[in-house]
Amino acid sequence: MVGVLVAAGVFLLLRPGLLRVVLGFVLLGHAVNVVLLAAGGLGRRTAALEEVGSDTADPLPQAFVLTAIVITFGITIHLLGLLRRDAGGPASGADPTDGDDHTRSGDDDTGSGGDGTGGAGGPGTTGRRR
């Protein structure tokens, strides 16, 4: 499963077009999350808070994955914002190739969703966008 996700992600990364790169990163992010979940297991230590049955899942990887998902989500939004600005319109239709400079001069739009500070319990994901 990880192998398939990584293969598809890398393939998309190497394709021209930023939208495919973004999708590639989404797939790679999922691959890593699966690795993280697979890395769990309570065989090495006891449960954190109280005595529980032997069928309890390891909570630590789940916390890791949750944090990682939030971060990946924020950055994906930012990438889509970059894409949208560079294309000069909605992301659905246009698909600019890498290296071309479609940036409109004098456009100081900061893109969207820039402040996804995510996990560590700061003021949280502000997720402002225009």
Added chain:
Amino acid sequence: MTGLLLLPVVGPLLVAGVLLALPNRTGLHRVAAIATMTGVLAAGLVLLVRASGGALTVLRVGGWPGPIAISLAADALSALLVTVTALVVLGCLVSAVGSGDDRRPYFLPLVLVLAAGAGGAFLTTDLFNLFVLIEVMLVPSYVLLSLAGGAGRGGAGRVYVATNLLGSTLLLTGVALVYGTTGVVGLGDLAGVAGDQPTVAVACGVVLLALGVKSALVPWHDWLPRTYPVASPVVVALFSGLLTKVGLYAVIRIYAVVYGGDPGYRWLLGAVALVSMVVGVLGAVGENAMRRILTFHMVSQLGYVLLGLALFTAAALAAAVYYLAQYILVKAALFLCAAAVRAGRGTDRLDGSGGLAGQRPALALAFAGAGLSLAGLPPFSGFLAKFLLLRAAVETGAWLAVTVAVLVSLVTLLSMVKIWSALFTGEPPASSSVAQRIGPTLVGPPLALAGLSLAAGLAAAPLLVLADTAAAGLRDPTAYVRAVTGR
């Protein structure tokens, strides 16, 4: 007292959150940002004083036990880097007032979030929290890079985000593999494990690889000179002081604690260090704009620090720590000089009119000091750092490293002389408005940072004591491990 450890992380984040709720009030933002970073600087200094005696400050947030807690710890190395980066951020904030960068929307809150992530990454004792805090630091940097750029920022922004996202994905994979092989991610619990178990060494290798991408070591350096120069010089000064240094700090810490300085990998670190030094400095020779030259030198200077880690003697590690601390200040001073030059001339390219030395002697003084320090000439701190490093290399008989380091220093001097002769000497342009646009807020910060470099070179004793303490902690991380794990 241990709550002080929270200030460099939580303080800037909270203030940034409040400032985001109050947009379009630049004056308030400036005062709040500078006050916050002064607070962080004070906290860093207190931690530094405590750490200089060899005492560690450890905080487990929320009082959770052992491996579950989010723990922060400040030894001499962490406290030193928190203090130095707070200084750099303060310098950048003052310069941003002069260059007009901080009038852009959300600039100051983003800088604060960046500083919070960097401070947290220096203090954390846990690989996964390191990943999270590096992300906290990188996300505002994505926006800052595209916020204040000129032409070509679209493509450079894409390269920057893509490279760093790939690095982060690798980092997370490495953390997952470490967790899979050991069941812990705390540095204290991982101490020395990589030396015993090859699987852990491989898993940690993935982490180190990802950190190598983030600190732009050769052969993963290519994104740095492609992306940094499109950002505004103040932003580049900030990035150079914080982003790559966090990666390098983490490499040093992980290699010292998890690998226990395993001699089997030192040749690899040494090779990466030497190639980084050579490639970075040669890349700079061919460039023709101040920011581009300086970003190439970042690659080369990081190689020096890594060389100290590769030698892994007490003297070499102390030299590396001293080198890293003074280099962050020097490089920020140079980039802030570039910010002043760009504000005055409208560009930092080397062609065109010079004569800035006559118009703004204070700026010329700042650049001369920082440039000579970067090249390693006495009496500046760069000389002492290189001297200590070379002496440590001679002691271990690494003659190839000594030769390369001396030659690279000479080429570095060449680049600095090139900038000097193009921008500062010669006839000033006919219109005299250049000097007027370079106000005191642009000249002051680089001058102060260059002055600190001079002070660190002339009165080096306190800093050297700190570097020795930090090196002793890296050579023998038992005290760190015991304090972090609480065992």
